[in-house]
Amino acid sequence: MKRITLALIGVAALALGACxxxxxxxxxxxxxxxxxxxxxxxxxxTTFDHSNDPGAAASGADTNPPTEPAQVKIVGSPExxxxxxGCGKLSVAALGSILASRGLxxxxxxxxxxxxxxxxYMQNGTIAAFGGANYNGRxxxxxxxxxxxxxxxxxxFAMASYDPVAAMWAAPACPGVKVLGTDGKFxxxxxxxxxxxxxxxxxxxIANDAIAKNATDGAKLAIAALLSAxxxxx
Amino acid sequence: xxxxxxxxxxxxxxxxxxxxxxxxxxxxxxxxxxxxGQTPVDPNNPSNPTATTTPQTPExxxxxxxxxxxxxxxxxxxxxxxxxxxxxxxxxxxxxxxxAADDAAKxxxxxxxxxxxxxxxxxxxxxxxxxxxxxxxxQVGAVQAGMSNKDAAANFSAQVVVEGRSxxxxxxxxTNTCPTFDATTGAFTPAACAAGPAGGxxxxxxxxPGLQAQYFANMAFRRVRFIQETFACQKQPAEYSKTPVAMxxxxxxxxxxxxxxxxxKNTPTARIDFQDTSAVICANCHTxxxxxxxxxxxxxxxxxxxxxxxxxxxxxGTPVSKPEDYQPAAGAYFAWRADKKVTDLxxxxxxxxxxxxxxxxxxxxxxxxxxxxxxxxNDLATIPVAVTDGLTKDxxxxxxxxxxxxxxxxxxxxxxxx
Numbered sequence: 001m002k003r004i005t006l007a008l009i010g011v012a013a014l015a016l017g018a019c020x021x022x023x024x025x026x027x028x029x030x031x032x033x034x035x036x037x038x039x040x041x042x043x044x045x046t047t048f049d050h051s052n053d054p055g056a057a058a059s060g061a062d063t064n065p066p067t068e069p070a071q072v073k074i075v076g077s078p079e080x081x082x083x084x085x086g087c088g089k090l091s092v093a094a095l096g097s098i099l100a101s102r103g104l105x106x107x108x109x110x111x112x113x114x115x116x117x118x119x120x121y122m123q124n125g126t127i128a129a130f131g132g133a134n135y136n137g138r139x140x141x142x143x144x145x146x147x148x149x150x151x152x153x154x155x156x157f158a159m160a161s162y163d164p165v166a167a168m169w170a171a172p173a174c175p176g177v178k179v180l181g182t183d184g185k186f187x188x189x190x191x192x193x194x195x196x197x198x199x200x201x202x203x204x205x206i207a208n209d210a211i212a213k214n215a216t217d218g219a220k221l222a223i224a225a226l227l228s229a230x231x232x233x234x
Numbered sequence: 235x236x237x238x239x240x241x242x243x244x245x246x247x248x249x250x251x252x253x254x255x256x257x258x259x260x261x262x263x264x265x266x267x268x269x270x271g272q273t274p275v276d277p278n279n280p281s282n283p284t285a286t287t288t289p290q291t292p293e294x295x296x297x298x299x300x301x302x303x304x305x306x307x308x309x310x311x312x313x314x315x316x317x318x319x320x321x322x323x324x325x326x327x328x329x330x331x332x333x334a335a336d337d338a339a340k341x342x343x344x345x346x347x348x349x350x351x352x353x354x355x356x357x358x359x360x361x362x363x364x365x366x367x368x369x370x371x372x373q374v375g376a377v378q379a380g381m382s383n384k385d386a387a388a389n390f391s392a393q394v395v396v397e398g399r400s401x402x403x404x405x406x407x408x409t410n411t412c413p414t415f416d417a418t419t420g421a422f423t424p425a426a427c428a429a430g431p432a433g434g435x436x437x438x439x440x441x442x443p444g445l446q447a448q449y450f451a452n453m454a455f456r457r458v459r460f461i462q463e464t465f466a467c468q469k470q471p472a473e474y475s476k477t478p479v480a481m482x483x484x485x486x487x488x489x490x491x492x493x494x495x496x497x498x499k500n501t502p503t504a505r506i507d508f509q510d511t512s513a514v515i516c517a518n519c520h521t522x523x524x525x526x527x528x529x530x531x532x533x534x535x536x537x538x539x540x541x542x543x544x545x546x547x548x549x550x551g552t553p554v555s556k557p558e559d560y561q562p563a564a565g566a567y568f569a570w571r572a573d574k575k576v577t578d579l580x581x582x583x584x585x586x587x588x589x590x591x592x593x594x595x596x597x598x599x600x601x602x603x604x605x606x607x608x609x610x611x612n613d614l615a616t617i618p619v620a621v622t623d624g625l626t627k628d629x630x631x632x633x634x635x636x637x638x639x640x641x642x643x644x645x646x647x648x649x650x651x652x
Contacts, residue, residue, distance in 0.1 A: 077292065080299045082617045083648045088606025090316065093363070097321040133367060135384065136374050138448065140367035143608040174325035189325060196322030197312040198332045234316050234606055 088234035089145040092132045095153065096121060098231065099160060102194055103171035108162030117160025126152060145232075154228050161223040164194065180219060185211065194223065195230035303651035307331045307340040310650040311347055317604060318351040318644065320360055341650075348644045352637065355420035361392035362415060368464060368599060369439075371448040382428060382443035382537045386412035390439060393422045394636075401596050401634040405438040405465075405583035412442065430538030437583040443537030446530070450537070452548045453506075453555045454530040458523045463611045465586060467595035470519040473571055482511020488521035489572040493562075495524045500562050505547050508560075524560040525569040529579050531555055590630075594619075597626045597639055604643045 076084070090098070099105060099118045106116030120126060128134070129152040131142030142149065163169055164179035171177060171193050179190030186207040191199035207226060210218035289295040308331055315323040327347055334340040351357060365388035366372040373385040390411045394403050412427035427436065427443055439445060440461070449457045462472050473489040486492055493500055495517060497509020508520040534544040546552040547559055557566060569575045570585035586592055598610055598617050607615040625646075629639045643649060 076299045077296060078616070078618050079296045079621065082601075082605075082607065082615075082621050083300060084303070084605070085313070085649075085652060086606035086608065088608075091320060091363070093320045093359075094316050094322075101321055101324075133370075133372065135366065135370065135372035135448075138370040140370050140609070141363075143606065143613065171325075173322065177325060192328055193325050195312075196315070196328070198308045198328060234313060 085233075086144070087232065088143055089131055089141075089149055090153070090231055090234050091141060092127055092130055094234070095130065095156070095231075098196075099156070101171065101173035102164075103169050104160035104163045106163065107168060108164070108166040110159065110162045115159060116163070117156040117158075120152075120156050120159060126156075150232070153231065154224070157227040157231075158224045160227065161220040164190070164223055165219050179223065186219070186222070191226060194227055197230070300651075305337060305647075305650050306652050307334075307337075307344040307650060309652050311344055314344075314348055314644050314649070315351060318348070318360060318640075319354055319356040320363075321356065323347070344650065345645050348641065352641055358392060358396045358415070358420055359417060361395050362388050364603065365391040369445060369448075369460075371445055373444075380536060382447050383412065383414075384444035384448060385415070386425075386427060387439045387442040387445045389413050389415045389422065390442070395640075396637065398635050398637050401593070401629075401636050402587035403438060405440060405587040405592075407438045408436050411436055411438060412444075428538065430534070430540055432532060432539040432541045434539040435578075435580050437579045440579060440583050440586075441533075441539070443533075446533040446537030447535060448537075450533070450535045450545070452546050452552075453559065454527040454533075454545045455523055457530045457533075458526045461526070461586070462522075465592050465595060466589065467591070467598055467610045469611055470522065472519070472522040481515060483513060484511065484515045486511070486515050487518050488515075490521040490525065490569065492517050492521065494565065494567075495520050495561055496559055501558070505549055505553070505559055522571075525567060526582065528557055528560050529568055529582055593630055593634060594622070594626045596634075596636055597622050597629050600636065600639050600643055601625070604640075604649055 099121055104116075105118045108116070110116060115123070129148050131144075131146055131149045133139060133141040145153070164171075169179065174189070174193035177189045177193050178187060179194065181187045181190075186204050188199050188201075188204050191203050191207060195203070203226065207219075207222035210222035210225075212218070214221065289298045308328065311323050311327060311331055315321060315327070330347075331340050331343050334343050362385070366385070369387055369391075371384050371387060373383055377383045390407070390413055391404055392415075393399075393413055394401065394407075410424035410426055412425050413422040414425055415422050427441065430443075434441065445460070446457065449460045451457070459470065463469060466472065471487060474487050475489045479486045479492075481492075492509065495508045496504045496506070497517075498504055498507045499509045508516045508524060510516050531543040531545045532540050534540050543554050543556065545555045547555050557563070561567075567575050568577065568582065570582055570589065574585040574589075576582045576585050595610070601617060601622050602608060602610055602615050607613070607617075610616060625639060625642060628642065629636070632638050
């Protein structure tokens with residue numbers, strides 16, 4: 001086992017070390033130090049690097065900010081980012097309504113003693129873990145999901161996945177629709193219902209692949225994964 | 235390589251590690267990039283995806299990045315439904331858009347759905363929650379005896395929005411500013427706020443007992459900060475002088491007179507030295523705050539207006555604050571901004587209502603809510619003026635009806651593109 005571990009680490013390190021595209025250096029935002037300077041004083045072609053004596057920079061040692069800061073290069077300027085959708089957290093109320101409108105109310109058959117997704121949602125502590133408001137502390141509901149919120153949401157969807165595979169499953173918002181067809185495979189309308197937006201053929205194919213690979217739990221795994229992925233952002 | 239080498243688990247795992255690591259190498263086709271790793275297509279020659287034009291100016295870069303988005307009414311419907319009604323769209327709603335013949339038809343179906351969502355009673359509940367989160371104030375559990383209902387300000391604000399009334403009423407309404415809301419019927423019941431022994435005029439949400447109680451603190455500065463950050467969308471300093479002055483250990487940037495606030499320089503017996511410049515320039519914020527806070531000192535911890543000051547000075551003994559703690563008696567005045575002197579809370583409300591930045595702030599809060607950008611102050615989700623300038627102008631010309639701004643934002647090109 002030790003050999004396996006060492007081999008993995010070594011090869012991965014070598015491979016990652018090869019991840020360069022010429023001049024790119026992610027630790028310096030793509031800026032190059034030509035070696036003309038010492039320490040933090042920058043190089044022959046740029047003095048962008050921090051001065052060793054910020055209180056009294058040498059005469060002529062004007063700093064050159066990068067023409068395209070990494071942040072702007074990656075996500076765009078404020079004029080761009082303010083017009084793009086962020087990844088907002090589902091509100092506590094919305095999560096509750098999804099469970100109710102999609103029939104994820106605990107009707108499935110779960111392993112003995114396991115709580116349903118809706119039961120987890122209703123538990124004490126779930127609201128706090130999911131970033132709910134704490135008005136006594138002057139804290140609004142969190143606009144973005146924390147790791148805790150994501151984990152809690154996945155807990156809920158993982159256990160809720162037992163519900164749509166049940167024969168009696170019915171979603172109030174999707175009358176007449178079944179997630180699994182009579183052939184035991186996913187239906188497009190069923191996935192559309194769970195995701196709240198049109199499912200693509202790829203969604204259906206991936207979900208059915210899970211069934212093919214694991215006839216016992218594949219459908220539930222696919223449902224949990226699709227719910228979590230679709231509702232990661234509001 | 236010897237036959238059977240890959241059956242050795244060490245090499246199999248090593249090969250897997252190599253594949254994973256190499257797959258993680260960054261490249262110009264990073265799927266996490268704004269355009270999803272797609273090669274930009276030359277609009278003049280769409281059949282040749284490699285013939286791209288490199289943007290030369292920042293404006294061109296902005297345009298190229300924004301043009302990379304794609305309209306997706308299905309995704310927009312889901313997001314709008316979650317934002318406006320706290321629920322996913324029904325399968326019928328989804329299929330109505332999916333089945334529309336073309337983009338124009340999808341747009342028509344989507345916009346009709348947005349109108350329906352805004353007309354839905356659930357929109358009212360969402361608006362109440364929106365204002366609770368904006369005010370960071372809501373009733374937790376039952377209202378305790380003698381305490382104020384902390385839902386009232388959010389209820390009133392939501393009522394103003396849902397009923398298509400002017401946003402200015404939040405600062406100018408003189409009656410029925412503490413309505414109750416019945417979630418089962420979706421109806422507001424008008425009600426006046428509880429009055430303290432001193433009575434006093436009702437000034438929109440500014441005199442709401444729940445808000446006053448929520449932000450009760452030393453010298454009423456927390457109330458001032460709440461009003462500034464919530465309705466003007468900017469942390470203090472609230473205003474800046476055009477002619478900053480080097481002073482002490484920094485620069486005085488306040489827009490109102492340095493000598494107009496209490497400090498050791500003009501009042502040797504001052505209990506708090508707002509003119510201190512030895513560490514930070516206190517006056518940068520307090521030339522604003524000290525002209526507003528005295529208007530709120532008579533609200534007690536329950537948010538009720540009393541005849542005398544109820545707030546304390548944070549010094550040993552925690553004495554009750556007096557007007558001289560804020561400003562020297564000679565020349566004292568109240569003001570929303572340097573050029574907006576007022577005489578009382580009603581005047582303050584009127585000045586806030588007429589402040590163009592307050593209207594812009596309301597629009598920007600709606601924008602950030604719709605696009606999941608977080609709080610404009612706490613999350614530093616500021617918005618360049620150009621992005622919402624058109625919406626703000628429309629907001630002001632349509633009588634500051636925030637409901638129409640919400641409708642406009644959710645139907646905007648930016649909202650339906652992903």
